[in-house]
Amino acid sequence: MQNQALAELIQYLEEVARRVRQLEEEGDAVLNSEGQVAFQVKLEEKAELLASLGEKTWALTEKIGGDLGDEVVQKLEQFSMSASTALRIGSVFFMTALLYPEDHKPGEPNDLENYIADLKKRA
Structure with missing residues (x-):
């Protein structure tokens, strides 16, 4: 049960990561064509998607259980809380920086993608 739940969680997180990248690309495109508001x-x-991670994955993390389940809950809540804060304060800069450490270089995986890779090693 734990392995199946972990596999389902990884699959869901991969979908979220793809959607995040897609929204970032769309944001860059509309910034140039439609302006700051569209961006x-x-x-x-993107922030709303990340803010809902804890809620959307709750059932799966419950099935994972144990120390790994607790760790996953904590990590996903970190992503969710950062995104919720960005939405609450309405900071475009903060929303842009979600999932990216200060030393991030273009083309490198973001924090969510790195976490997914870590989960895959454990699966």
Whole structure:
């Protein structure tokens, strides 16, 4: 049961990571063509997606259980809380920086993608 739940969680997180990348690309495109407001809308979608991670994955993390389940809950809540904070304060900069450490270089995986890779090693 734990392995199946972990596999389902990884699959869901991969979908979220793809959607995040897609929203970021769409945001860059509309920034150049439609301006700052359209860009902010895309970033808000990204932040809302991340803010809902804890809620959307609750059932799966319960099935994983144990220390790993607790760790996953904590990590996903970190992502969720950062995104919720960005939405609450309405900071476009903060929304842009979600999932990216200060030393991130273009083309490198973001924090969610790195976490997914870590989970795959454990599966």
